Amino acid sequence: MTKKAEAILSVLRESEGHLTADGVYLACRNAGVEVSVATVYRCLSSLAEEGLIRRFSVSGEPEYFDKTPTAHEHLFCSRCKRVTDAKSADVHRLLEETFGITLENYDLSMHVVCRDCRGA
Ligand SMILES: [Zn+2]
Ligand SMILES: [Zn+2]
Secondary structure, rough: OOHHHHHHHHHHHHOEEEEHHHHHHHHHHHHHOOOOHHHHHHHHHHHHOOOOOOOEOOOOOOOOOEOOOOEEEEEEEEOOOOEEOOOOOOHHHHHHHHHHHOOOOOOEEEEEOHHHHHHO
């Protein structure tokens, strides 16, 4: 891994966990990491290919990068666009018990209005 990729990975790991490439770029700048937007895009792609981070998409939004590489569900607030991990549904067990199949990987985002936005 290059020094820049390492720096980008640690910036993502120190964030709340879900950022777009532009968000990662801004976080890098705030952390004093000198990288270009192109480098951020390239490094994020290779980190995702190596399985160190996970990329996922929410319809109508730019791609997000997740510091947690294992499969899990997301709650996406359609107002503030914040992404939260959801661990409520045990999708693996559901599929095994109901259909007798093993889930290999999945990408599930649920569109919600988060508690903060609902209260506002
Ligand atoms: Zn919200
Ligand atoms: Zn996540």
